[in-house]
Amino acid sequence: MSTAIAFDLGASSGRALLGRLDHGVMSVEEIHRFSNDPVRVSNRLHWDVLRLFHEIKQGLLSGKQKFGTPGSIGIDSWAVDFGLIGQDGELQRNPYHYRDIHTDGIMEEVLESIPAAEIFSKTGIQFLPFNTIYQLAALRKYQPELLNSASRFLMIPDLMRYFLTGEQLGEFSNATTTQLYNPIQAQWDQDLLQRLNLPSGICPPVLHPGEEAGRLRASIREELGLDDIPFYTVTEHDTGSAVVAVPALERDFAYLSCGTWSLMGTEVEQPVMHDQARELNFTNEGGAYGTFRLLKNIMGLWILQESRRSWEKKGLLYSFPELVNMAEEAAAFRTLIDPDDDLFLPPGDMPARIQDYAAKTSQPVPQTPGEITRCILESLALKYRMVLGHTEMLSGRSFRGLHMVGGGIQNEVLCQWTANAIGKPVWAGPAEGSAIGNLAVQFIARGELSGITEARQVIRQSFGVKVFEPDMYSIWDEAYGAFCRLLSSEG
Numbered sequence: 001m002s003t004a005i006a007f008d009l010g011a012s013s014g015r016a017l018l019g020r021l022d023h024g025v026m027s028v029e030e031i032h033r034f035s036n037d038p039v040r041v042s043n044r045l046h047w048d049v050l051r052l053f054h055e056i057k058q059g060l061l062s063g064k065q066k067f068g069t070p071g072s073i074g075i076d077s078w079a080v081d082f083g084l085i086g087q088d089g090e091l092q093r094n095p096y097h098y099r100d101i102h103t104d105g106i107m108e109e110v111l112e113s114i115p116a117a118e119i120f121s122k123t124g125i126q127f128l129p130f131n132t133i134y135q136l137a138a139l140r141k142y143q144p145e146l147l148n149s150a151s152r153f154l155m156i157p158d159l160m161r162y163f164l165t166g167e168q169l170g171e172f173s174n175a176t177t178t179q180l181y182n183p184i185q186a187q188w189d190q191d192l193l194q195r196l197n198l199p200s201g202i203c204p205p206v207l208h209p210g211e212e213a214g215r216l217r218a219s220i221r222e223e224l225g226l227d228d229i230p231f232y233t234v235t236e237h238d239t240g241s242a243v244v245a246v247p248a249l250e251r252d253f254a255y256l257s258c259g260t261w262s263l264m265g266t267e268v269e270q271p272v273m274h275d276q277a278r279e280l281n282f283t284n285e286g287g288a289y290g291t292f293r294l295l296k297n298i299m300g301l302w303i304l305q306e307s308r309r310s311w312e313k314k315g316l317l318y319s320f321p322e323l324v325n326m327a328e329e330a331a332a333f334r335t336l337i338d339p340d341d342d343l344f345l346p347p348g349d350m351p352a353r354i355q356d357y358a359a360k361t362s363q364p365v366p367q368t369p370g371e372i373t374r375c376i377l378e379s380l381a382l383k384y385r386m387v388l389g390h391t392e393m394l395s396g397r398s399f400r401g402l403h404m405v406g407g408g409i410q411n412e413v414l415c416q417w418t419a420n421a422i423g424k425p426v427w428a429g430p431a432e433g434s435a436i437g438n439l440a441v442q443f444i445a446r447g448e449l450s451g452i453t454e455a456r457q458v459i460r461q462s463f464g465v466k467v468f469e470p471d472m473y474s475i476w477d478e479a480y481g482a483f484c485r486l487l488s489s490e491g
């Protein structure tokens with residue numbers, strides 16, 4: 001039997017899973033789970049990366065106590081954010097959270113000097129104001145001294161791996177999300193770096209998923225009483241790992257990785273870089289084994305997570321299942337929002353923002369947590385239908401159904417409403433998609449699985465999928481008409 005540990009760091013929580021592969025059956029056991037709480041200092045929002053590193057060490061300790069030394073370790077996390085390493089090898093400053101204000105207005109400034117079409121033709125990456133390229137451009141503008149004294153920038157999983165192994169390396173899937181990596185040239189785009197006056201020397205060498213990436217450093221082995229353990233680069237962007245774990249039987253499948261964000265798209269062999277893809281703000285994130293993820297970011301369950309925090313501050317404590325139950329009791333299709341309105345990106349009082357949105361668009365203003373949750377979930381399901389249609393158009397494919405993976409599939413009402421909205425079955429599972437995809441790449445790298453096709457078959461057999469058949473399509477179809485009208489009137 002083979003074992004490996006996957007660390008999967010999400011925007012609100014992190015986890016360590018021990019994976020076992022035994023005669024073609026994979027199983028996972030959670031060995032450590034922790035919250036990932038962004039820290040606001042004055043008006044700036046940071047990630048607490050030292051706490052995350054501490055939790056990773058706790059995960060290693062608890063894994064050792066329960067199961068001994070694992071065969072290997074891989075780390076994945078959310079994308080775009082990074083730490084700067086100084087000449088002395090130290091982390092220079094606590095990384096900013098991608099929802100921090102430091103990039104406000106920066107993307108627009110960059111696009112004035114380099115046209116969007118040019119950036120897209122080099123990178124194939126969607127325009128999100130928090131992409132690493134704009135974070136680095138913000139540093140160039142506001143804190144040039146920091147940038148000048150840095151010797152490397154390391155994406156979050158690379159930073160954690162650096163702390164554990166001492167190796168300063170990058171990884172392809174996460175490198176592409178920076179919007180500074182050129183997948184055609186297979187290197188950091190020197191022209192973009194130069195035009196933005198960014199030192200190209202700070203970009204790390206880029207490994208592909210499934211390469212050996214160092215070993216646990218002696219000091220940590222000693223501190224934790226561990227043996228020597230190899231690290232592999234996995235698909236270090238969590239969405240990339242989640243897509244590795246999609247238990248699809250066919251090559252041309254559609255997926256929705258459902259968590260804080262909803263990432264919807266299809267896997268392609270070549271980036272789709274024509275104007276229409278750019279106009280619809282689709283992306284081509286690098287994946288494992290020569291694949292790309294043609295996909296779109298949808299704001300996702302973040303809006304509900306933030307709403308829950310707002311209610312909590314008012315002393316109203318609801319679990320997610322309670323909110324979903326209340327949503328089911330509320331009236332259908334009373335109020336809709338575009339979940340991707342800029343309004344919903346920064347942290348804050350989402351219920352109040354939804355109410356403002358409703359008033360501004362002359363819709364009934366939802367009042368209760370049940371009404372607000374219903375509005376969020378229905379609007380997400382309708383947005384999924386729209387983006388699925390765009391994915392079909394851009395890829396020239398037609399999908400029989402939709403694979404949903406990630407923690408969001410525990411919300412079965414959302415899975416059912418998604419099936420209703422798209423009028424096709426939803427195949428849900430696995431919920432721990434990112435961690436399972438992370439483990440699969442480690443097992444492939446170690447020669448214990450033959451490749452991605454076998455990995456997906458093993459994942460399907462080991463974890464299964466739950467099928468949600470579409471229902472009440474005509475009612476949802478009518479609601480979709482109203483949703484499209486709302487979005488076109490909003491411009």
Ligand code: LFR
Nearest residue numbers: 077078079080238239261297
């Ligand atoms: C999902 C995700 C998305 C990325 C966003 C910010 O966890 O990685 O793919 O766009 O977080 O990094």
